[in-house]
Amino acid sequence: MVEADLRQRIEQLRKEIQEHNYRYHVLDTPIISDAQFDALMRELVELETRHPELVTPDSPTQRVGAAPAEGFAEVVHPIPMISLGNVFDNEELRAWHRRVQQRLEMESFDLVCELKIDGLAVALTYEQGRFVRGATRGDGLRGEDVTANLRTIRSIPLTVSVAGVPERLEVRGEVYFPKSGFKKLNEERIAAGEPPYANPRNTAAGSLRQLDPRITASRPLNVYLYALGYAEDGAIPSTQWDALARFREMGFRTNPANALCHSLEEVQGFYRRWLEEKEALDFGVDGVVVKVNRFNYQQHLGTVGREPRWAIAYKFPATQQVTRLINIGVNVGRTGTLNPYAILEPVNVGGATVKMATLHNEDDIRRKDLRIGDWVVVERAGEVIPQVVAPMTARRTGEEREFKMPERCPACGEPVVRPPGEAATYCVNTACPAQFARLLVHFVSRGAMDVEGMGEKLALALIDAGLVKDVADIYSLTREQLLGLKEKIARVISGVQKEVAARHQLSNAQMQVVKRLTDEALLDKAEAETICARYDLTLERLMSLKGAVDGVLVETVKTAGVAETIEWESILTLEKLAAKSVDNLMAAIAASKQRPLTSVVYALGIRHVGYETAQMLVRHFGSLPKLMRASDEELANIPGIGPKIAESIVSHFRREANQRVVERLEEVGVPMEEAATPREGRATVLAGMQIVVTGRLAGMSRSQAEDRIKELGGSAGSSVTKKTAYLVVGEDAGSKLAQAEKLGVPILDEQQFLQLLETGKGP
DNA sequence: GATCCTCGAGTTCT
DNA sequence: CTCGAGGATC
Numbered sequence: 090m091v092e093a094d095l096r097q098r099i100e101q102l103r104k105e106i107q108e109h110n111y112r113y114h115v116l117d118t119p120i121i122s123d124a125q126f127d128a129l130m131r132e133l134v135e136l137e138t139r140h141p142e143l144v145t146p147d148s149p150t151q152r153v154g155a156a157p158a159e160g161f162a163e164v165v166h167p168i169p170m171i172s173l174g175n176v177f178d179n180e181e182l183r184a185w186h187r188r189v190q191q192r193l194e195m196e197s198f199d200l201v202c203e204l205k206i207d208g209l210a211v212a213l214t215y216e217q218g219r220f221v222r223g224a225t226r227g228d229g230l231r232g233e234d235v236t237a238n239l240r241t242i243r244s245i246p247l248t249v250s251v252a253g254v255p256e257r258l259e260v261r262g263e264v265y266f267p268k269s270g271f272k273k274l275n276e277e278r279i280a281a282g283e284p285p286y287a288n289p290r291n292t293a294a295g296s297l298r299q300l301d302p303r304i305t306a307s308r309p310l311n312v313y314l315y316a317l318g319y320a321e322d323g324a325i326p327s328t329q330w331d332a333l334a335r336f337r338e339m340g341f342r343t344n345p346a347n348a349l350c351h352s353l354e355e356v357q358g359f360y361r362r363w364l365e366e367k368e369a370l371d372f373g374v375d376g377v378v379v380k381v382n383r384f385n386y387q388q389h390l391g392t393v394g395r396e397p398r399w400a401i402a403y404k405f406p407a408t409q410q411v412t413r414l415i416n417i418g419v420n421v422g423r424t425g426t427l428n429p430y431a432i433l434e435p436v437n438v439g440g441a442t443v444k445m446a447t448l449h450n451e452d453d454i455r456r457k458d459l460r461i462g463d464w465v466v467v468e469r470a471g472e473v474i475p476q477v478v479a480p481m482t483a484r485r486t487g488e489e490r491e492f493k494m495p496e497r498c499p500a501c502g503e504p505v506v507r508p509p510g511e512a513a514t515y516c517v518n519t520a521c522p523a524q525f526a527r528l529l530v531h532f533v534s535r536g537a538m539d540v541e542g543m544g545e546k547l548a549l550a551l552i553d554a555g556l557v558k559d560v561a562d563i564y565s566l567t568r569e570q571l572l573g574l575k576e577k578i579a580r581v582i583s584g585v586q587k588e589v590a591a592r593h594q595l596s597n598a599q600m601q602v603v604k605r606l607t608d609e610a611l612l613d614k615a616e617a618e619t620i621c622a623r624y625d626l627t628l629e630r631l632m633s634l635k636g637a638v639d640g641v642l643v644e645t646v647k648t649a650g651v652a653e654t655i656e657w658e659s660i661l662t663l664e665k666l667a668a669k670s671v672d673n674l675m676a677a678i679a680a681s682k683q684r685p686l687t688s689v690v691y692a693l694g695i696r697h698v699g700y701e702t703a704q705m706l707v708r709h710f711g712s713l714p715k716l717m718r719a720s721d722e723e724l725a726n727i728p729g730i731g732p733k734i735a736e737s738i739v740s741h742f743r744r745e746a747n748q749r750v751v752e753r754l755e756e757v758g759v760p761m762e763e764a765a766t767p768r769e770g771r772a773t774v775l776a777g778m779q780i781v782v783t784g785r786l787a788g789m790s791r792s793q794a795e796d797r798i799k800e801l802g803g804s805a806g807s808s809v810t811k812k813t814a815y816l817v818v819g820e821d822a823g824s825k826l827a828q829a830e831k832l833g834v835p836i837l838d839e840q841q842f843l844q845l846l847e848t849g850k851g852p
Numbered sequence: 853g854a855t856c857c858t859c860g861a862g863t864t865c866t
Numbered sequence: 867c868t869c870g871a872g873g874a875t876c
Binding site: 420422423424426428430441442443444445446447449469474475527531696697698699700701702729806807808810811812 | 856857858859860861862863864865866
């Protein structure tokens with residue numbers, strides 16, 4: 090890097106860090122995540138380490154934070170409350186350990202592992218055994234006096250009266266808001282029509298900084314103590330591990346998970362264990378703090394800048410992040426429901442980049458008080474499905490817009506309906522193309538007709554190209570038709586390229602750009618920028634080329650006789666159809682004619698008729714024509730089927746288009762009767778037992794396990810209730826485990842489950 | 853009419 | 867995984 094560039098980068102980093110520091114510490118409304126902040130800080134530290142001559146006294150690396158907020162008395166920490174360096178992977182952890190080894194000139198030494206609780210650090214001062222002052226960390230040098238509020242936390246002893254307590258003693262710890270209490274508080278707020286709080290950490294900070302301690306007292310705050318600030322006139326332990334033990338003797342709450350490790354491998358084990366199990370804890374944990382155990386070693390290692398060399402925070406990948414809600418889009422589901430979803434500024438949450446999340450329905454958006462343009466907290470529910478938790482209301486500028494459900498279907502433009510008492514808004518147009526697209530995807534999905542090789546993309550492309558107009562049409566597709574289409578598409582693409590080149594007189598290099606543009610359906614910002622940089626184009630020029638390509642495509646598609654209009658996505662999908670995959674697809678379509686009747690009924694996509702209900706219907710009627718002729722009353726008399734489902738079935742088959750689909754399926758050879766099923770001999774081992782399977786099993790998939798349970802006469806539930814006989818737990822079990830523990834449902838591991846399948850008896 | 857349970861439908865990313 | 871709604875039950 091050139092010297093001038095370097096200076097500029099350092100300046101820029103300092104300015105950004107200062108800004109974020111202020112937002113975090115003073116305003117309490119950060120706009121970037123901790124991980125993002127850490128990244129900035131790390132870059133600055135690295136640049137300054139390599140170029141010490143550029144370090145200035147006012148650099149954020151030279152002091153621990155920013156000024157404390159007003160409103161509370163200031164407390165100067167006699168010993169600064171340091172912060173910790175962070176590592177994010179095993180590699181970096183080992184590097185830290187090697188550095189410690191070198192400085193200590195020692196191979197092996199004990200380390201203490203503690204869970205890094207996501208709360209806020211406090212210092213508690215005791216004089217002659219009496220709690221006299223409690224302060225927040227603030228900027229590390231000066232914090233706020235929040236003694237009155239801390240007194241309301243019942244796990245903080247107001248007096249310590251064991252022998253040998255130092256005259257003056259300061260212990261440090263982390264105050265947090267328990268997850269359960271946080272959930273309850275938010276439920277109450279929602280019930281009272283107030284917006285929920287974004288996350289426990291900010292709420293803990295807010296609670297502790299209430300000017301009225303009675304408000305603090307109403308919050309279930311708690312604390313874990315983990316460090317000795319200082320001690321005068323008293324026996325001082327010689328290791329961190331002993332200090333923790335001593336804390337407990339004195340009546341301080343320490344975290345039971347803390348562990349003494351004799352090697353780095355043990356530390357890694359501790360990290361892995363809690364990475365898996367942290368969700369079950371009642372407090373947020375964002376990593377593991379690793380400390381050199383012996384205090385004299387700590388002293389020898391010392392501190393560099395703001396961080397001690399003898400401790401490090403080994404962070405978990407963040408599962409919660411703050412990002413921008415760019416817009417709210419609306420999808421149309423198979424049943425016509427309008428489903429709003431969040432379009433987010435891409436952000437890495439727990440190792441995956443999230444840019445979309447469902448928002449369920451209008452009421453949910455209102456309840457959470459989300460507005461377009463808000464900064465929002467995003468997490469991955471159960472570590473998988475992204476979810477928008479809450480807006481950061483304090484970050485609002487007034488530019489945010491409220492979301493309104495469109496009055497017309499975004500796909501077909503027909504007016505939408507929201508039935509009174511229901512949360513969903515529907516497009517009631519039976520000919521809505523979006524609904525049909527979803528129906529086709531459902532029809533070919535696993536569990537339904539199970540056409541392997543036909544995923545969402547291909548299904549949509551076939552509709553787009555005009556080859557499929559109703560679900561039965563997939564049975565009249567031919568190999569020649571598909572290959573012919575692919576050829577036409579290829580000609581269209583090369584035609585578009587030539588035409589654009591001719592009209593705009595492009596150079597060879599620019600032709601490359603056009604090729605790129607006909608390679609990808611959508612350009613996101615990052616991709617567009619890469620292309621511009623590579624071919625030395627302005628963004629405007631690129632966009633005008635893109636416009637030209639799209640324009641010419643529309644004309645060409647029409648003249649080539651492919652379809653009236655077609656999406657880029659579809660073109661690219663069809664272009665990739667090779668002869669071999671067409672063969673496979675034809676075979677899969679043919680094979681799908683042999684699916685059991687239950688799957689066929691399910692595939693029809695009747696509202697309120699999922700797989701379970703389809704099974705009940707097939708068991709009762711045994712034939713599709715009989716089901717079609719069934720009356721309202723007959724249907725409603727079947728256990729498990731009430732008036733609503735009955736009505737839905739009758740009105741589905743009353744529609745002529747739906748009757749035709751069934752006729753055509755029959756014509757192509759889809760069975761309309763259920764093949765007689767021989768009863769299994771030993772089908773009673775699990776009779777009447779309701780068993781739930783959760784997590785990943787080693788020997789079989791979850792659905793296989795559920796099939797086995799059903800074969801043996803049991804039922805496989807999807808949620809744990811008090812009627813559940815057993816919960817079978819695999820790897821990475823989620824919330825169901827906690828639920829089972831709460832209800833006292835017996836828990837089986839895979840081994841015990843297999844035994845249950847054999848004998849019908851649990852351990 | 854309230855409460856529990858089960859099912860359906862929509863969902864994200866690698 | 868989550869929410870909503872249908873059905874069963876008291």
